[in-house]
Amino acid sequence: MYANPISDDELLAKLRAKYDRTVPGHCPHCGTAVTVDEHKGGYPLPWSCPVGLKALQDARAQGADEPTLEAAQAHWQASRWEDYRRVGDRRVMELIERYEQLRAQVGTPATPADASATPVA
Numbered sequence: 022m023y024a025n026p027i028s029d030d031e032l033l034a035k036l037r038a039k040y041d042r043t044v045p046g047h048c049p050h051c052g053t054a055v056t057v058d059e060h061k062g063g064y065p066l067p068w069s070c071p072v073g074l075k076a077l078q079d080a081r082a083q084g085a086d087e088p089t090l091e092a093a094q095a096h097w098q099a100s101r102w103e104d105y106r107r108v109g110d111r112r113v114m115e116l117i118e119r120y121e122q123l124r125a126q127v128g129t130p131a132t133p134a135d136a137s138a139t140p141v142a
């Protein structure tokens with residue numbers, strides 16, 4: 022008996038949710054893929070639209086007028102997103118993959134009559 026009474030599928034789903042890599046979304050303003058902003062390490066990871074960030078930085082550097090600054094600020098803010106998850110772990114995902122391959126092999130044995138292919142419960 023396992024120490025944890027949840028099903029294999031539940032366990033796999035929980036592990037995937039924790040260890041799969043974050044898939045960055047797209048900026049709702051311009052559709053550009055968001056990227057991780059410069060940060061000082063640690064969590065959460067700040068993501069935002071690189072186009073919006075550049076526009077905002079340029080507007081500030083050029084001393085742009087208030088409407089231009091506000092538009093750039095709004096673009097960047099709309100795309101901002103903080104990821105509180107820890108980064109993924111490819112080794113865990115690889116293990117899940119290997120486990121599922123094994124399970125698929127065991128679940129559909131080539132010769133069902135062969136008792137040696139049946140796992141002992």
Ligand SMILES: [Zn+2]
Nearest residue numbers: 048051070073
């Ligand atoms: Zn954008």
